[in-house]
Amino acid sequence: KAYFAFADDCFKTNCLRKLLFPTGSLKRRFSKAISREDGLEMVDHKPRLDGSDRGHPGLYLSCFDMLFTEDAAWLVRVSDSSTSTDVGPRLEPCQEPEQCPVIDSPGLGASPLSPTLEEQVEERSLEQVQSLVVGEVLKDIETACKLLNITPDPMEWNCGNVQKWLLWTEHLYRLPQVGKAFQDLDGKDLCSMSEEDFRQRSPQCSETLHAHLDIWKSAAWMKERCSEGEELWSEADSSCSGQPIHLWQFLRELLLKPHSYGRCIRWLNKEKGIFKIEDSAHVARLWGLRKNRPAMNYDKLSRSIRQYYKKGIIRKPDVSQRLVYQFVHPV
DNA sequence: TAACAGGAGCTTT
């Protein structure tokens, strides 16, 4: 419940992507809050009920504002405007070091401590909530699309679609009507606008409009990514239907789903096809499961990978590193 | 100590 309230606020503060794909420390914080079941610390929602405050949603996110250094500008704005209202207790700034940058640290310097059981449970609960949130967002968008008879992807909108979407959003957030200010714009124009551009056209509603558009953009982006994945998945499935799966295909499958397997195998450089096996035992176990070889281990799996050297399927990257391999023909 | 390289024989499909 707390998470959903939090998510709702995130949407209005243009941070959907960060909510759905949180980075290191934020991720741990979410996970801990969820697994403790006390939710994130929410302070009261007075500002939101106060009609005068519509332009500044989200300033009561006590947990949020310490987390993103890159949001400094936004923070300053929020902090300034929040001095007049009671925003409740703040969490002290989080100084804890990045101990376990698993998925979001593409660098080679990462030290992949194997996650504890507790962390895995936290991770899982976070994933569940995330998929719930995503599901709700997509449902809302789908409903709106049906109602307005527009496509979910803002990039495809014509001027009329933009106007419909504006009307809808105004209705949703009880904003004053600002359609005229956006009269001449199609979806592409709208998507390319910065928050500053929005502000110039509509000083009162720029933040909400821009944030809400960002949700739609993110949703479209996710949908696209999803169908891409499905295509690759079915391609890999159909191209070898009946035939046993090859090890390199299996590794590709895992790499395709960083959300599920990013802890044990991940891209270091997707373009060049360079990947790293973070948890050799785990990957071997998965491979053994797939091939029904309970005695599989990394020693044997890596021997199979080495067979690919001669065949030109996988090789060691130019600068050889432990547990790092490279697809000779990256997709 | 774990990962790496590669030979050799065996098994599964």
Next chain:
DNA sequence: AAAGCTCCTGTTA
């Protein structure tokens, strides 16, 4: 026969 599996010796970081 292809693609791994298994076991092994020896090397490297």
